[in-house]
Amino acid sequence: MKKLFLLTTAALMIAVSAFGQAQTIKLPAPDKTGGMPLMQAMNERHSSREFSQKELSKQQLSNLCWAAWGFNRSDAKKRTAPSSMNKQEMELYVVLKDGAYRYNAEAHKLELIKEGDLRSYCGKQDFVATAPVNFIYVANMKKAGVEKPEDITPTHIATSHANTGFIAQNTYLACASEGLECVVRAWIDKEALENAMGLSPFHKVILGHTIGYGE
């Protein structure tokens, strides 16, 4: 009994930091059969730059993360978006009011990487700092086969931009399906954001994507 208590306490300590910050956000299973018909979602896809501060539900976050860059063929470790030579170097970060999280597609959960509100680093436009969610598409060049950060070439970056395009379009269509507003963005101080998120020199911010309800 005492052992069980200690184990439970340890698990709680791992799950919650000293500030009460959740270390992981467990996402409900994505709804893979629901949503809007594809052609209707394409018809409704658009960019918007006006967001209310209303939070998304966990189910919406789950659906969006999975649609963007989840595994749709788990056995083969393949995803909802293609990637050049199946390197899968892209990582999806989710910046919320309380912290920045990495999407762990295998476990379908969000893992805290940095506490605090980093939304103002996510882009140079005002709405970015107040919208509830920013997806940040980051290339982990180690996964692209790069051995030293100084070996990252413009071709690596260009390839990751192409890979990100597919992911971002998935996000656009999922937002249309969920009745959410969004805009993909390149206008970011990428170095400042990489530093604020505490990313390694192998990690390169490619694009951001602001998501929320309309005003």
Ligand SMILES: Cc1cc2nc3c(=O)[nH]c(=O)nc-3n(C[C@H](O)[C@H](O)[C@H](O)COP(=O)(O)O)c2cc1C
């Ligand atoms: C690679 C890329 C970068 C973009 N960067 C920004 C940006 O930094 N800020 C912004 O407000 N919109 C940005 N956009 C959104 C475009 O402005 C938008 O897609 C375009 O005006 C067409 O509108 P639509 O998406 O509603 O069709 C970007 C789009 C793409 C594809």
